[in-house]
Amino acid sequence: MKTLLKIAWRNIWRNTTRSLVVVISLAIGIWATVIILAVSDSLHMEALKDGIEYKYGHIQIQNPDFIKNEKLTITIPNGERILKEIRTDDEVKAATARTEVSGIIASAGNSSNVILIGILPGAEEKTTMLKSRLATGEYLSQKVRNPIILGERLAKKLNVKPGNKVVLGFEGKSGELISSTFRITGLYNATQTRDEEMLVYADLYDVTKLAGIEGQYNKIVIKLKEPEQLATYLAFLQSKFSQPDVLVQDWRQANPELELISDMIYQMDIIMTIIVLIALAFGIVNTMLMSILERYKELGILMAIGMNRRRVFTMIVVETTYLSILGGAVGMLIGFVTVSILSYNGINLSLFSEALSGWGFSDVVYPTLEPRVYVLITVLVILTAVLTSIYPAVKALMLKPNEAISKQN
Amino acid sequence: MNVIETKDVSKIYNPDTIPVYALNKVNLNFEKGEFTAIVGPSGSGKTTLLNVIGGLDDASNGSVMIDGSDILKLSGGKLIDFRLRHIGFVFQAYNLIPVLSAKENIEFIMLLQNWPTKKREDRTKEMLEAVGLKDKSGSKPSQLSGGQQQRVAVARALASKPRFVLADEPTANLDSKSAENLLDIMLKLNLEEHITFIFSTHDPRVIKRARRVITLEDGKVVSDIQQNTEQELARQ
Numbered sequence: 098m099k100t101l102l103k104i105a106w107r108n109i110w111r112n113t114t115r116s117l118v119v120v121i122s123l124a125i126g127i128w129a130t131v132i133i134l135a136v137s138d139s140l141h142m143e144a145l146k147d148g149i150e151y152k153y154g155h156i157q158i159q160n161p162d163f164i165k166n167e168k169l170t171i172t173i174p175n176g177e178r179i180l181k182e183i184r185t186d187d188e189v190k191a192a193t194a195r196t197e198v199s200g201i202i203a204s205a206g207n208s209s210n211v212i213l214i215g216i217l218p219g220a221e222e223k224t225t226m227l228k229s230r231l232a233t234g235e236y237l238s239q240k241v242r243n244p245i246i247l248g249e250r251l252a253k254k255l256n257v258k259p260g261n262k263v264v265l266g267f268e269g270k271s272g273e274l275i276s277s278t279f280r281i282t283g284l285y286n287a288t289q290t291r292d293e294e295m296l297v298y299a300d301l302y303d304v305t306k307l308a309g310i311e312g313q314y315n316k317i318v319i320k321l322k323e324p325e326q327l328a329t330y331l332a333f334l335q336s337k338f339s340q341p342d343v344l345v346q347d348w349r350q351a352n353p354e355l356e357l358i359s360d361m362i363y364q365m366d367i368i369m370t371i372i373v374l375i376a377l378a379f380g381i382v383n384t385m386l387m388s389i390l391e392r393y394k395e396l397g398i399l400m401a402i403g404m405n406r407r408r409v410f411t412m413i414v415v416e417t418t419y420l421s422i423l424g425g426a427v428g429m430l431i432g433f434v435t436v437s438i439l440s441y442n443g444i445n446l447s448l449f450s451e452a453l454s455g456w457g458f459s460d461v462v463y464p465t466l467e468p469r470v471y472v473l474i475t476v477l478v479i480l481t482a483v484l485t486s487i488y489p490a491v492k493a494l495m496l497k498p499n500e501a502i503s504k505q506n
Numbered sequence: 507m508n509v510i511e512t513k514d515v516s517k518i519y520n521p522d523t524i525p526v527y528a529l530n531k532v533n534l535n536f537e538k539g540e541f542t543a544i545v546g547p548s549g550s551g552k553t554t555l556l557n558v559i560g561g562l563d564d565a566s567n568g569s570v571m572i573d574g575s576d577i578l579k580l581s582g583g584k585l586i587d588f589r590l591r592h593i594g595f596v597f598q599a600y601n602l603i604p605v606l607s608a609k610e611n612i613e614f615i616m617l618l619q620n621w622p623t624k625k626r627e628d629r630t631k632e633m634l635e636a637v638g639l640k641d642k643s644g645s646k647p648s649q650l651s652g653g654q655q656q657r658v659a660v661a662r663a664l665a666s667k668p669r670f671v672l673a674d675e676p677t678a679n680l681d682s683k684s685a686e687n688l689l690d691i692m693l694k695l696n697l698e699e700h701i702t703f704i705f706s707t708h709d710p711r712v713i714k715r716a717r718r719v720i721t722l723e724d725g726k727v728v729s730d731i732q733q734n735t736e737q738e739l740a741r742q
Contacts, residue, residue: 100610100617104605107606108605111604111605395601395603395604399603400586401589401595402589402590402615402662403586403587403590403615403618403619404590405586405587405590498562499557499562502601
C-alpha cells in the first residue's frame with residue numbers, strides 16, 4: 098500500500114500544470130461554496146434573530162381564534178394568570194403580553210394602514226430587543242398621554258416626527274370605531290421594510306383601556322433562558338394549557354414565514370453545494386480520464402507485470418483523493434481566512450438594501466460559518482472526488498495489457 | 507524437464523470472414539534454463555507467441571501448459587497473479603515506471619509479491635550490481651540511457667526469481683555496445699540463476715548467442731534448432 102501511495106503521489110506531479118489547475122479549481126470551488134454558505138447562513142441567522150429577538154420570542158400563546166380573525170376582543174382566557182405563572186418557571190428568562198389590532202393612522206397630511214401593537218413597557222424590553230431599535234426620540238415615555246412609537250419609514254410617509262400627534266382609529270369591543278390621539282415619542286428602524294411601515298407600538302394599558310378590555314391580552318410572548326430547551330418547555334406548556342381556547346406555539350409554528358425563509362435558505366444552500374460538487378465532479382472525471390489516456394500504455398505494463406486490478410483501481414482513486422484533499426485543504430484555508438476577515442469587516446450590501454429588507458436582512462452582513470459546516474464541506478468534497486474517480490478507475494481496468502503495451506506513444 | 511508446453515496453439519483474427527493466422531498450430535516445449543530466440547520476419551507471430559505464453563493474449567485454440575496447468579483457462583485475476591508469481595517481462599521500449607527510481611523499479615514486483623523488507627532490499631542491491639547500475643540506483647528512467655533502462659528492465663524481470671523471462675525484442679532500441687552488454691548480463695543471469703529466457707528478436711547478435719533458435723513464418727514453426735553459443739564454442 099505504501100508503494101501505491103508513493104506512486105499515486107508521484108503520478109499526480111508528473112503533469113504539474115494540470116494537477117495545479119485541478120487543485121486551484123477545486124480550491125476556488127470550495128472557497129466560493131464556503132463564502133456563499135457563510136453569507137447565506139449569516140442572513141439566515143439574522144432573519145431568525147430578527148424574528149425571535151425583536152418580535153416573536155421563542156414561544157407565543159394566543160387564542161386560536163385570534164389567528165383566524167385578528168380581533169382585539171379575541172383574547173387569551175385568564176391571560177394575566179397565565180403570564181404570572183409562566184414568569185415563575187425556571188426556563189423562562191422573560192415574558193410579556195401584547196394586544197394587536199389593525200387600524201388607520203393619520204397625521205395632518207397623510208394616513209396609512211397600520212397594526213397597532215399594545216406592549217407592556219418594562220416587560221417588553223426584557224423579552225424582546227424592540228427598545229434597542231429606537232432611532233430617534235424616546236421609548237414609550239410615561240411623561241405624555243397616549244405615547245406611541247412609529248417606524249421611520251411610516252413617519253416619513255406621514256411627515257411626522259417625535260413630539261407630533263397622530264390620530265389612530267381601530268375597531269373596538271363591539272365593532273365601533275375607536276379614534277384617539279397619540280403623541281409620537283420616538284421612531285424606530287427595522288430590518289424589514291414592511292415592519293417599519295406597518296407596525297406601531299403603544300402602551301398596552303392605553304390600548305386596552307380605549308377598547309374597554311383592560312387586563313386582557315391577545316398574545317403572550319416568552320423568551321427562554323436556553324433556546325435549546327425550547328422543545329421540552331414547549332411540550333410542557335402545551336400539556337399544561339391544553340384547552341381549546343389557548344394555543345401554545347414555538348416561533349416556527351406561530352410565524353410560518355420565518356420557517357419559510359429558513360427552509361428557502363437551507364434549500365438554496367443545498368442547491369449551491371450540489372452545483373459546486375457537480376462542477377467539481379466533472380472536472381475530476383475530465384482530468385483523471387485524460388491522465389489515464391496518457392498513461393494507457395504504462396497501466397498496461399503495470400497489469401502485465403502483475404499489478405492486479407484492485408491495486409490499479411486503488412492507485413487511481415488514491416490519485417484523485419490526493420488532488421481533492423489538496424484542493425479541499427487550500428479551499429478551506431482561504432475560505433476560512435476570507436470568512437474571518439469578512440466577519441470582522443462585514444460585506445456592504447446596501448446596493449440591494451430594498452430587496453434585502455423585504456426579507457428581513459440588513460444592509461451589512463457579517464458572514465460566519467460553523468466549524469461543522471467546514472467539516473461537512475470537506476467530507477462532501479472528498480466523497481465526491483472518490484466517487485467520481487470510480488468511473489475513470491473502472492475505465493482503466495477495462496484496458497487489455499497486450500493492446501495497451503503495443504500502443505505507440 | 508519442460509517448463510512450458512504449447513499444444514496446437516492458434517491465434518486467428520477474423521475467423522468468420524477472412525481468417526488471418528497469427529499463430530497456426532504451434533507445438534513447442536521449453537525446458538528449464540533455456541536461452542531461446544524466436545526469430546522470423548515482421549508479422550510472423552513472434553510477439554503474439556510471447557503474449558500467449560505470457561498470458562497477455564488469448565489463443566483461439568490450443569493450450570499453454572505451465573506446470574501442468576493450462577494458463578489459457580485462468581480467469582483475469584488468477585492470470586495476473588500467475589504472471590506476477592512466475593513470469594518476468596522485458597519489453598522492447600523498456601517500459602519502466604517513470605515516477606520510480608531504478609532501485610524502486612527493480613523492487614516493484616517484489617513489493618507486489620510482499621517480500622520481507624530486508625530480503626527485498628538485499629535482492630535489489632544484488633540485481634543492481636548484476637546489471638552494473640549500482641551507482642544509478644536513485645536515478646529515474648528519464649535520467650538513464652536506453653541501454654541502462656533496458657538493464658533495469660532485465661533486473662526488474664529477474665529480481666523476483668520468476669520461472670521464466672519473456673523478452674520482446676529486448677535489444678531493438680539499443681546501440682551495438684549496449685546490446686552486447688545487455689546480452690552478456692542476460693546470459694550471465696541465465697547461467698547463474700537457471701532462469702529460462704525466451705525472447706523474440708531480429709538481431710543477428712542475439713540469434714548468434716542463443717542456444718536454441720525457433721523460426722516462425724506466417725504463424726507456423728518452420729525450424730527449431732539447437733546451437734552452440736560463442737561462449738560455449740570458446741569454452742570447448
